[in-house]
Amino acid sequence: MRLTTFTDFGLRILMRMAGAPERAFSTAELAEEFQVSRAHLAKVISALARAGYLETRRGGGGGAMLARPPEQIRLGDVVGLLESGQAIVECFAADGSACTLSPSCLLKERLKRAEAVFLEDLNRSTLADCIYRPPWEIGADD
Numbered sequence: 485m486r487l488t489t490f491t492d493f494g495l496r497i498l499m500r501m502a503g504a505p506e507r508a509f510s511t512a513e514l515a516e517e518f519q520v521s522r523a524h525l526a527k528v529i530s531a532l533a534r535a536g537y538l539e540t541r542r543g544g545g546g547g548a549m550l551a552r553p554p555e556q557i558r559l560g561d562v563v564g565l566l567e568s569g570q571a572i573v574e575c576f577a578a579d580g581s582a583c584t585l586s587p588s589c590l591l592k593e594r595l596k597r598a599e600a601v602f603l604e605d606l607n608r609s610t611l612a613d614c615i616y617r618p619p620w621e622i623g624a625d626d
Contacts, residue, residue, distance in 0.1 A: 491566035503617035508547030560607030
């Protein structure tokens with residue numbers, strides 16, 4: 485299974501914030517650190533905030549931070565949220581499929597099970613298992 489860049493950056497954002505849960509991160513700061521578009525990260529942060537994973541504040545001293553402890557954030561739940569609406573194969577798409585095998589395809593159910601097992605396995609881990617602190621911060625507070 486290949487994750488979208490949206491999900492990839494969502495996971496990176498959460499891992500980074502878990503490494504410094506006491507502070508807020510600006511979109512600009514994260515975009516510079518990850519070397520990606522600020523607009524793209526803003527969309528990811530917005531989705532994570534709507535889902536209750538992040539709290540956001542505007543203005544000076546604002547930014548985003550974890551809304552709950554890393555131990556309470558299951559990786560499979562995050563991936564499931566951020567990948568929702570992304571079909572792993574054409575026949576899973578919401579608008580149907582042009583696949584001529586669809587009426588009697590024996591692969592579709594196996595792929596559904598594999599996707600479910602993938603998310604179940606990720607849910608065995610929490611964000612606390614994947615905390616990230618950049619090398620330049622290690623030892624700064626320790």
